Amino acid sequence: MDYLDLLIDRFHLPLYRFCFHLTGDPDWASELYQETWIRVMRKIHKCNPDQNFEGWLFTLTANLFRDLYRKKKRLMSRTQPINKERIHITDPGLGPQEQLVRSQQNQELRDCLQKLDDIYRIPLILFYFHDASQQQIAEIMGVPLGTIKSRLSNGKKRLKVLLEVAK
Amino acid sequence: MTDLDKRLRELGKVNVQPPAGLAEKTKRRIKDMRKSPRRQYGIVKQIGAVAAICVLMLAGLLGTWAGLNWLSGGIQDEVVLDFSGPVDANVDLLEHQEIKEVFEALPGVELLLPRWLPQGYGLKNVTLTLPPQEWNQHYTLELIFDGPQGEVFFAQTNALNKATGKLPRYLNSPLEVGNFQGLYGEDSVRTILVDFDGVYVRLDSEIKTDWLMTMVKSIGDEAEAFIYEAETQPIPKALTGFIQARTDFTLFLPQVLPADTRFEYIQLSVDYLERNKFPRYRVDLLAKGSQDRVYMITQMLAKPTTPGSWQAVGGRETGDIEFFYGIHGLDMLKEHPHYQMPVSYQQEIISLNGLRSQYHVTTDANGIELNHFLFLLESTGVYIGYNNIDQHDAIPAMRSMMPMGAVINTLLNSFWRKWAELTLTVGFFAAVIINILLAISWFGWQANTQGRSRFLICLGVAIIWPAVLIPSAKSILNLVLVGEPLDLIFGPLWTVVWLLSVVTFRIFQVSIYRAWDSVEETIIGHISPMLLGYFFSIMSSLMFYYATFKPGVIGNWLLLIIFITAVVIQGIAIMAGFLTQIMLTRFNADCDLRFYAVLALTMLFQPSFVTFFLLSFLIVPVAVFHGVGIYNRAYEPPAAISITLLVTLLPGIWITLVISYFISGF
Numbered sequence: 001m002d003y004l005d006l007l008i009d010r011f012h013l014p015l016y017r018f019c020f021h022l023t024g025d026p027d028w029a030s031e032l033y034q035e036t037w038i039r040v041m042r043k044i045h046k047c048n049p050d051q052n053f054e055g056w057l058f059t060l061t062a063n064l065f066r067d068l069y070r071k072k073k074r075l076m077s078r079t080q081p082i083n084k085e086r087i088h089i090t091d092p093g094l095g096p097q098e099q100l101v102r103s104q105q106n107q108e109l110r111d112c113l114q115k116l117d118d119i120y121r122i123p124l125i126l127f128y129f130h131d132a133s134q135q136q137i138a139e140i141m142g143v144p145l146g147t148i149k150s151r152l153s154n155g156k157k158r159l160k161v162l163l164e165v166a167k
Numbered sequence: 168m169t170d171l172d173k174r175l176r177e178l179g180k181v182n183v184q185p186p187a188g189l190a191e192k193t194k195r196r197i198k199d200m201r202k203s204p205r206r207q208y209g210i211v212k213q214i215g216a217v218a219a220i221c222v223l224m225l226a227g228l229l230g231t232w233a234g235l236n237w238l239s240g241g242i243q244d245e246v247v248l249d250f251s252g253p254v255d256a257n258v259d260l261l262e263h264q265e266i267k268e269v270f271e272a273l274p275g276v277e278l279l280l281p282r283w284l285p286q287g288y289g290l291k292n293v294t295l296t297l298p299p300q301e302w303n304q305h306y307t308l309e310l311i312f313d314g315p316q317g318e319v320f321f322a323q324t325n326a327l328n329k330a331t332g333k334l335p336r337y338l339n340s341p342l343e344v345g346n347f348q349g350l351y352g353e354d355s356v357r358t359i360l361v362d363f364d365g366v367y368v369r370l371d372s373e374i375k376t377d378w379l380m381t382m383v384k385s386i387g388d389e390a391e392a393f394i395y396e397a398e399t400q401p402i403p404k405a406l407t408g409f410i411q412a413r414t415d416f417t418l419f420l421p422q423v424l425p426a427d428t429r430f431e432y433i434q435l436s437v438d439y440l441e442r443n444k445f446p447r448y449r450v451d452l453l454a455k456g457s458q459d460r461v462y463m464i465t466q467m468l469a470k471p472t473t474p475g476s477w478q479a480v481g482g483r484e485t486g487d488i489e490f491f492y493g494i495h496g497l498d499m500l501k502e503h504p505h506y507q508m509p510v511s512y513q514q515e516i517i518s519l520n521g522l523r524s525q526y527h528v529t530t531d532a533n534g535i536e537l538n539h540f541l542f543l544l545e546s547t548g549v550y551i552g553y554n555n556i557d558q559h560d561a562i563p564a565m566r567s568m569m570p571m572g573a574v575i576n577t578l579l580n581s582f583w584r585k586w587a588e589l590t591l592t593v594g595f596f597a598a599v600i601i602n603i604l605l606a607i608s609w610f611g612w613q614a615n616t617q618g619r620s621r622f623l624i625c626l627g628v629a630i631i632w633p634a635v636l637i638p639s640a641k642s643i644l645n646l647v648l649v650g651e652p653l654d655l656i657f658g659p660l661w662t663v664v665w666l667l668s669v670v671t672f673r674i675f676q677v678s679i680y681r682a683w684d685s686v687e688e689t690i691i692g693h694i695s696p697m698l699l700g701y702f703f704s705i706m707s708s709l710m711f712y713y714a715t716f717k718p719g720v721i722g723n724w725l726l727l728i729i730f731i732t733a734v735v736i737q738g739i740a741i742m743a744g745f746l747t748q749i750m751l752t753r754f755n756a757d758c759d760l761r762f763y764a765v766l767a768l769t770m771l772f773q774p775s776f777v778t779f780f781l782l783s784f785l786i787v788p789v790a791v792f793h794g795v796g797i798y799n800r801a802y803e804p805p806a807a808i809s810i811t812l813l814v815t816l817l818p819g820i821w822i823t824l825v826i827s828y829f830i831s832g833f
Contacts, residue, residue, distance in 0.1 A: 004197060008190050016185035030186055034193045041197050106178050128172075129179035156171055163171075 004041060011057060014130065018058055021125045022065050024114045036061045052136070059140045062122055112162035120155030123148055265293035269308060289313060 015036065019029040039060055047056050113121060119141075126132040126140060138148040272295060291313040 002194075005194050008194055012190045013185065016189065017183045020183050020185075026186065030189055033185070033189060034196060037193050037197060038200065041200070105174070106181060109174055109178055124175065128175035131179075156169075160171055 004037070004044070007040070007053070008037060011054060014054065015057060015061065018061055018125070018130060019065075021113075021129050022061070022122070024110060032061065032065055036064055039064055052139075055132075055136055055140050058126065058130075058132075059142070062118075062140065066118060108166055109159075109163065112159055112166055115162055116155060116158055120151050120158060123151045124155045124159070127152055263290055263293070265290075269293065269295050 016029060016033050019032040019036070020026065023029045023032055036057070040057065043060065047053065113124065116124070122141065123137050126137045127134070132140070134148050134152070135145055137152075138145045141148065289312065290310060292309075292311040294307075294309040296307040296309075
């Protein structure tokens with residue numbers, strides 16, 4: 001088995017989750033996911049063995065998302081809405097009614113999160129959804145730790161405002 | 168932990184399931200890409216790509232060249248008239264019934280009628296206007312010839328005054344002597360007007376004395392026909408040969424003078440007042456007799472030769488007829504035979520006794536078309552009465568003004584003008600298509616279909632290159648055949664610049680592609696049109712500026728100011744664009760040095776849009792002032808070509824830039 005196949009198997013789920021949270025759309029997430037692995041194939045020689053591979057992978061993903069999909073998203077948003085109906089999210093611990101309410105709340109939070117700027121959104125996604133430490137986020141984003149702390153704080157404030165406006 | 172923290176944590180725990188088979192699909196795709204040769208840049212493949220480009224370029228070049236030849240051949244067949252001889256039966260105007268009626272109405276009157284006509288031309292209409300009371304003194308004859316190139320209007324007026332009774336004798340044709348009696352006297356004014364395709368030639372002749380008429384009639388080797396009854400002497404052949412050798416123009420000199428007259432003074436000079444104007448050649452000649460002094464002033468305006476080489480020159484010698492040899496301007500002129508077409512020719516002979524003769528040929532254009540001039544000169548024979556004297560050539564001396572070099576160059580100029588017109592029409596659409604292809608190739612990069620994009624780029628280059636190489640080839644040919652010093656600069660410069668631009672483009676394309684994937688599509692997408700636009704704009708404007716710049720003319724200084732301003736603005740825009748882009752992208756985590764290097768190079772070309780826009784808008788008014796005149800005078804190829812390129816390629820590049828900007832959302 002190829003080393004890349006092993007990496008894909010190992011980081012399949014976390015990478016897709018990250019892609020999904022970044023894009024907010026399953027189709028785009030799949031595309032970003034594939035493009036990220038293609039980039040990994042080309043840039044794997046640049047990966048420092050001492051470096052955390054997952055962090056490097058997320059760095060690559062975030063950059064690719066910014067460089068490529070931001071523009072595409074801008075174009076696409078003029079022509080077609082995000083396909084929310086196809087988002088498959090389940091929480092087996094809840095009943096049907098609670099699951100519906102929870103689903104609505106989550107969708108509301110996800111919508112507001114999507115409205116945030118990338119500089120706030122990505123740290124929040126990494127911190128809350130992927131349990132990354134602030135130091136790891138700083139390395140992934142390529143900015144100082146203090147900046148990440150500030151962005152996390154400001155990101156939450158902005159998110160709160162957006163949620164209040166949404167209500 | 169706040170409520171928002173809790174909600175975010177809960178949202179993160181939501182199970183997000185990837186689509187089934189995504190991992191396997193990704194693995195397959197990666198394997199396919201590894202097998203694909205598109206990402207490999209082996210030296211063999213590079214050579215193959217270059218060879219393919221060369222083949223495409225060659226095919227495009229040959230195809231375009233063949234097409235132009237075919238088209239220009241067709242055009243030349245239409246434009247160049249056949250003056251090979253009186254092949255058309257209709258040319259024998261004396262057999263024409265209406266012409267016979269004219270001669271019946273004007274017995275013995277000397278008429279100038281075309282002897283030869285271009286192929287396919289025939290007399291369409293004849294109108295003779297006679298004043299009721301002075302029918303034999305003043306008439307207007309209008310002839311209209313119809314043919315493939317449209318109508319030719321030929322008119323002549325003649326005013327005679329028979330106040331004096333001193334008549335010339337027509338020795339060689341005694342039959343005609345009687346016809347002159349009572350018709351020719353002291354004054355005779357003749358105007359001939361030929362209007363051909365909007366260009367007219369006017370020939371004014373005014374004769375105030377009979378013996379001066381003799382001098383005038385000697386113009387065109389007709390001296391043998393008229394000999395003044397007084398004693399005459401021939402003008403020394405050395406003099407006529409001397410002047411002709413120094414001007415390459417046939418300056419029409421009297422061939423006989425009254426016997427007691429001798430030349431005292433001659434001056435040959437060239438005035439070049441403005442570089443945009445025609446230099447004026449002038450011969451001042453003084454003949455002195457026992458009873459009279461005769462001045463003869465002959466002036467001729469000719470097309471300018473190479474700008475920058477003119478200076479006012481002149482020579483003067485009294486006493487013996489010798490002349491100053493060091494006439495720089497005239498020597499220059501001799502080396503440029505295709506500049507010999509006179510714009511106007513004027514000769515005036517003045518006698519202190521009040522006798523005067525004028526002979527004046529003018530045109531309404533900045534230089535008359537050779538075929539128009541030939542039409543007039545070669546086809547206007549002298550008919551007198553019913554017995555025309557067409558055994559001799561009409562005006563052989565003037566015909567000698569048209570050396571074969573002039574004919575060839577006129578054809579060349581005609582060809583290049585047609586080429587310019589062709590590129591203005593076909594080239595415009597071709598440029599639009601090429602640039603649309605480039606824009607599509609940008610799409611190709613966006614879609615990761617590099618192979619197709621590369622093909623489209625090659626195709627675009629292959630189509631563009633002939634338009635670049637043809638002027639270069641023409642310049643080199645011109646340099647060899649005519650010795651145009653300007654083309655010495657423009658030909659190689661043009662070629663080298665384009666070689667550099669395309670090679671640079673290719674280097675950028677490859678190096679950027681390999682450097683950083685995340686920005687390659689953006690950069691190539693911008694560079695592909697902008698690099699071309701940059702060189703087109705700068706080089707076209709530079710050539711345009713250089714070809715049209717003439718010191719001392721306000722418009723040219725305006726052009727210089729615009730050019731410098733544009734360059735300065737471009738520099739500022741480059742710096743501003745670079746800094747802006749750095750600021751915008753400083754948050755990108757991919758802080759690789761190459762990223763910034765590539766980015767800087769991108770910005771280097773991006774502001775060319777601004778410059779291009781500025782140059783295009785500002786140059787147009789100047790082009791109206793300067794370019795139109797130059798374009799019409801197709802014998803200045805660099806200017807014509809640069810203007811053509813400017814006008815032809817501007818819209819296409821604009822379209823590409825606009826498309827690129829809109830699509831990229833940059």
